[in-house]
Amino acid sequence: MDNAKIKEILLDISPADIDFSVIQTGKESKRVNGFYKPDTHEIYIHNLNLKTDNMLIYTAIHEYTHHLITIEKQKTDPTYGNSCRVHTQEFWAKFGKLLAIAENKRYYKIGWEDNAELKELTEDIKTNYLAKNGELMQQFGKKLARAFDLCKQADIRYEDYVDRVLCLPRSTAKDIRKVSEIDVNPAIGFDNMKVVANIRKKDERAEVEKEFLNGGKSPSSVREMMKQKSSQQSGNDPKTKLEKEKSRLEKTIAQLTQRLEYVEESLANL
Structure with missing residues (x-):
């Protein structure tokens, strides 16, 4: 696939206000598959690292995400991209969104379902590890809640019990208890359960849980969605x-x- 075709695909996925260049280096790199130059708006791809056009497009979309975020941020901060952290939650959310568009347009395919062994393994991970770990953490949280009550009844400092008897970080113990106090589907996994548990309103929790279960979005995408919604509600646009x-x-x-x-x-x- 040549540079012009890659650029055509990227523009079809999402138009850009400022022009950019795509350059395949014809090289191999042990460090990165590609990089973006914000000062010249150039996307470089080490194409010898990539065996298929599918992987080439994945890397191109990654670097194109940098381009789209950079030109948006530079409207208010001309220095953006030179020394700041660029792989932010906002970046990963935008990248996930562009990948989804690329899949819908049949430019890219993750393809895990086509590998029989990987498909079987994925179902095993989701059912026997993510979901079961979520259920276990819910039960764990109820045990910690009971330990809290018993400590209170016996005039024992619960924090000291958590620190030196269970040897459990206090923040971890707090998170575990919190996921046991709300109705959340353990199939989304413990880390995502923590995100849902921190949402106050029940209908908003249900919406976020649905995104994790059926939306096909990454945790970064869901968190960014929540952040933007919160900003809009607070007038912090x-x-x-x-x-x-x-x-x-x-x-x-x-x-x-x-x-x-x-x-x-x-x-x-x-």
């Missing part, structure tokens, strides 16, 4: 944030200007 920052900066400038006038006046009187 990008425009509002910039307006608040503008107000703070104007106030700071006014205070500094007043201070500067005082310093200049003091110097003139010396």
Whole structure:
């Protein structure tokens, strides 16, 4: 697959406001399969690392995600991409969204269902490990809740019991108890159960649980969805944030200007 075809596919997956280049290096790399240059908007792919067009497209979409996020962030921060952390939750959520579009358009396929052994193993992991571990943690949480009650009745400090008897980090014990206090499907796995347990409203918990079960979204995608929804509800959208920052900066400038006038006046009187 040539560079022009890769670029055509990427633009069909999601258009970009700023042009970019795709360059296959014709090289192999032990460190990375590709990289993105934010200053020149160039996507480099070490194509000798990749055996199939499917894997080539996966890498191209990864680097294209950097391009799309970079040009969006640079609207308010021209230095974005030069030294900041780029593999953020927002990045992984965007990347997952683009992969889903690529799958729908038949440009990319993860293909795990086509491998009989992997398919069988996946069902085993989901049923006998993710779901069973979730159920076990729910039961564990109920045991910890009972231990809390017994400690209270016996005037024993529960935190000391957790720290030095169970040798369990307090935050872990708190998370385990929390997932046992709500109705959440253990099939989503313990880590995702913790995400659901931290949502206050029952209908929102059900919505997030559904995304984990049926949405085909990564944990990063679900967390980013929750973050954006929370920002919208609190009025903390990008425009509002910039307006608040503008107000703070104007106030700071006014205070500094007043201070500067005082310093200049003091110097003139010396």
